[in-house]
Amino acid sequence: MRVLAPLTLCASMTAAGFGAGAALAWPADGLSKPAAPATHVLTRALTPVRVTAVRVSDDDGRRQTPVSPDEVSRWLQFADLVYKPAGMRFVFDPEKDFHDLKSTRINNTMPAGVDKRADLTDVSLDMRRIAAGYPKTLVVFFRWGNASTPTGNSFSSGDLNYVVGCGFASTGVCGHQNISLLAHEMGHYVGLAHTFAGSYQTVADAAAALLAANNNPLIFAGDPFDDTPPDPMISEIACLDTRAVRLGERDVPICRDNIMSYYDSPTKTLSPRQVRTVKWMLERRSRFDMTAPQNTPGRIDPPRPEAPREGAQDAGGAGPASGPAGPPGADAKSGSIIAEFETLPIAEATRVNASPQDMLGFSWYGFSQHAQLYCRAEKNATLAFKLDVPREGWYDVIVYATLAPDYGQVQAMIAGRRVGQPFDLWADSIVLPSGPISLGRQRLTKGTHEVSFTVIAKHPLASAFNFGLDAIELRPDGPAR
Numbered sequence: 259m260r261v262l263a264p265l266t267l268c269a270s271m272t273a274a275g276f277g278a279g280a281a282l283a284w285p286a287d288g289l290s291k292p293a294a295p296a297t298h299v300l301t302r303a304l305t306p307v308r309v310t311a312v313r314v315s316d317d318d319g320r321r322q323t324p325v326s327p328d329e330v331s332r333w334l335q336f337a338d339l340v341y342k343p344a345g346m347r348f349v350f351d352p353e354k355d356f357h358d359l360k361s362t363r364i365n366n367t368m369p370a371g372v373d374k375r376a377d378l379t380d381v382s383l384d385m386r387r388i389a390a391g392y393p394k395t396l397v398v399f400f401r402w403g404n405a406s407t408p409t410g411n412s413f414s415s416g417d418l419n420y421v422v423g424c425g426f427a428s429t430g431v432c433g434h435q436n437i438s439l440l441a442h443e444m445g446h447y448v449g450l451a452h453t454f455a456g457s458y459q460t461v462a463d464a465a466a467a468l469l470a471a472n473n474n475p476l477i478f479a480g481d482p483f484d485d486t487p488p489d490p491m492i493s494e495i496a497c498l499d500t501r502a503v504r505l506g507e508r509d510v511p512i513c514r515d516n517i518m519s520y521y522d523s524p525t526k527t528l529s530p531r532q533v534r535t536v537k538w539m540l541e542r543r544s545r546f547d548m549t550a551p552q553n554t555p556g557r558i559d560p561p562r563p564e565a566p567r568e569g570a571q572d573a574g575g576a577g578p579a580s581g582p583a584g585p586p587g588a589d590a591k592s593g594s595i596i597a598e599f600e601t602l603p604i605a606e607a608t609r610v611n612a613s614p615q616d617m618l619g620f621s622w623y624g625f626s627q628h629a630q631l632y633c634r635a636e637k638n639a640t641l642a643f644k645l646d647v648p649r650e651g652w653y654d655v656i657v658y659a660t661l662a663p664d665y666g667q668v669q670a671m672i673a674g675r676r677v678g679q680p681f682d683l684w685a686d687s688i689v690l691p692s693g694p695i696s697l698g699r700q701r702l703t704k705g706t707h708e709v710s711f712t713v714i715a716k717h718p719l720a721s722a723f724n725f726g727l728d729a730i731e732l733r734p735d736g737p738a739r
Contacts, residue, residue, distance in 0.1 A: 304347035305540065307548075309334060310355050310392040314401040316362040321402045323365070327352030329426035330398075330440075337441035340517050340526050344448075344536040348396075355395075359388070366404040367422055369413040379623045382418070386552075389420040393547040396447065398423045398440070412439060416449040416539060416688050417624040419549040432497035432522040441526065445518050449539040449688040450532055452480035453513040454491040454520070464490040465505040475510055481518070482663075482687055483531040489513045497522050531687075538686035551693020553626045553658035555596045555731040593734050595647065599631040599727035602643040605708055609639035615726070617660075624691035626729040630660050633725045635713050637666070642710035645730065650704045653732040655697040660726030661685035666716035668725050670697050672709055683725050684717035691728065699735055 311330045315322035334348045341348075363381050370378055389397035397420040403409025410429025414421040421443045429436055455478055458464040464478075468490075471477040478488035490510060495503060502509045514521040517528060528536065543550070600614035615632040617625040633641055647653075655677065657670060665683035669676060678697040709730065713723045 304342065305345050305544075306349045307346055307540070308349045308355065308395040310357065310389075310395040310397045311350070312357050312359050312388070312397060312399045314359050314361060314365045314399055316365050316402075317360050318362075319360060321365060321408075322358075323400045323402050324408060324425035324428060325400045325423075326426070327356040330356065330400075333426070333437065333440035336437050336526075337444055340438075340441045340528060341444070341536065343528055344533045344540070346536070346540060359399075364388075364399060365401045367399075367401055368404050368409070369411055369422075382623050385420050385422075386418075386549075390549060393549075396421065396444070396548055400424060403428075410436075410439070412443045414443045414447040415622070416447065417550050417552070417621040417690055418447065421447050438517060438526045441517055445532075445536075448536045448543075449686070450481070450518050450535060452491075452520070453486045453489040453516050453518045454478060454480045455488075457491040457493065457520070459492075460494045461492055461503060461505070464492050464503070464510075468505045468510075473506065473508070475508075478510070481532075483529060485529040485531045486513055486516060486518075487511045489516075489519060491520050496520065535687045539688070546693070550624070551691060552624045553691040553693065553728045555626055555656070555658055555694075555729045556594045595653075595732040596626075596729060597645060598627055598629070598729050599643065600627075600629050602645065602730075604641065605644050606640065606642040606710070608641075609637075610635040610641050610713075612641055617728075620689045621691060625660070626658055630726045630728045633727065635666065635723050635725060637713055637715070637723045639723065640710055640712045641727075642708050645707050645709045647702045647704055647707055647732065650702065652699055652701050652735040654735050655700050656731040656733065657681075657692075657695045657697060658728040658731070659683055659692040659695060660728060661688075661690045661692050662724070662726065663687055663689075664720060664722035664724050666713045666720060666723035666725055668711050669714050670709070670711055672700065672702075672707055674708065674710070680714055682717055684720040686719070694731075702732070 309330075311325075311327070313323050313325055331350060331352060334350050337348055338346075361384070364385060367378070367381055367385075385399060388399075399420055400423045403411060403424070408425045408428040410424050412421070412423045412429075421440070423440060423443065427435055429439060458467065467477060468475065475488040478490040480489065488510070489512060490503065490505070492503065495512075499514075500512060501514060502511045504510075512521060513519045514523045515525045515527050516532075517526040518532070604612065611634045612631050615630050616628060617630050618628045633639070635641075655672075659668075659681070661683050662685055665685070667680045667682045667684075669680045670678055677700060681692075681695050683692065711725065711727065713725060716723050
């Protein structure tokens with residue numbers, strides 16, 4: 259529970275450490291910065307993140323998004339200042355990293371509410387496939403929008419392996435070009451939420467909302483961080499230099515300088531807690547060549563090290579080590595046996611309460627069938643399922659699960675014996691699909707098998723021992739011997 263004191267300032271972190279963030283100041287008009295260099299280069303002390311810019315037009319070449327390589331460099335120079343405290347530096351070569359794409363469908367892409375996200379699955383997969391063609395880079399699609407004039411409405415999230423941007427001058431803030439826009443959307447890409455939960459037209463509207471919530475300022479909180487206090491987004495004061503607003507009988511701070519705020523400011527910063535999340539997400543993305551792993555059984559084939567069949571174990575043996583199976587690769591083998599945990603029969607539940615959960619609000623298309631089995635658990639909780647195997651053989655056993663701040667470390671078992679190693683489902687302040695978790699190659703007989711999961715520990719920062727299971731896939735790997 260966060261406690262808000264009157265006039266509490268939003269914490270920020272700059273290259274020099276903690277402070278007001280003056281080191282990140284930028285000209286107020288967003289356009290009077292020095293000319294961009296020919297190549298956007300990295301600093302050795304920072305982790306380089308290469309950026310690929312994809313400028314989109316319609317199939318016939320019309321409605322080309324109005325953005326140039328120089329303008330991308332200018333956006334990235336500002337982003338460098340924001341993310342330097344997190345150890346990031348963006349690398350962009352205007353000649354090698356700027357590409358044109360003709361696709362009316364992608365050019366029309368717009369953000370959508372939770373109830374419409376499923377409609378974007380096909381175009382999202384198109385962009386995911388294209389982005390995968392630029393491995394180890396952060397891909398930004400600069401598109402026009404679905405109207406006759408170019409739009410703003412940029413977006414991204416921690417479960418996407420790209421950012422959707424817009425034309426450089428297609429959107430503005432308080433009468434000037436929005437130089438912080440790309441850095442803001444990159445914040446979503448590395449797992450950051452808005453500092454605000456919703457927006458209000460006037461101060462009076464925000465005051466009324468606070469009163470209706472029994473003066474609990476948490477109604478304004480957009481993220482779970484204690485160093486970004488609940489932040490009302492009020493259009494009436496968006497362009498003023500106010501640092502707090504009087505709502506009823508209390509002063510409520512405004513995170514004007516935070517990169518995840520919508521308020522106008524020449525200075526944009528990250529809080530220390532945001533820096534931790536950015537570092538965690540950057541490390542996770544780096545393990546998957548900057549992609550965002552998805553729970554797509556039967557569609558994406560995670561590569562695995564080849565091992566001689568003699569090294570495999572019957573179900574119940576201590577088979578190959580489990581863990582992230584790697585970045586997306588070729589199509590999965592045909593004939594996979596796929597089961598959704600939310601519909602599998604439960605054989606046993608000890609110290610755990612399991613129930614299906616819709617996941618569309620957490621991920622656009624990252625979870626199989628847009629759902630998971632949410633398991634509220636204690637330490638040493640065990641949940642077992644009955645899984646029918648229609649034919650005997652060798653199988654690559656793959657589990658798709660969920661990462662979350664309150665999730666623990668889980669050991670998988672088949673027929674009561676361990677398969678693979680424990681996998682940690684903790685995530686830093688965000689909910690994500692785990693992607694494929696390999697339990698190794700196993701020999702399974704025809705019939706019903708008990709597949710179980712036991713919570714054995716948790717990450718030191720995890721708030722509970724809960725866990726989430728999405729799907730299990732058995733990929734045939736040759737006939738039984």
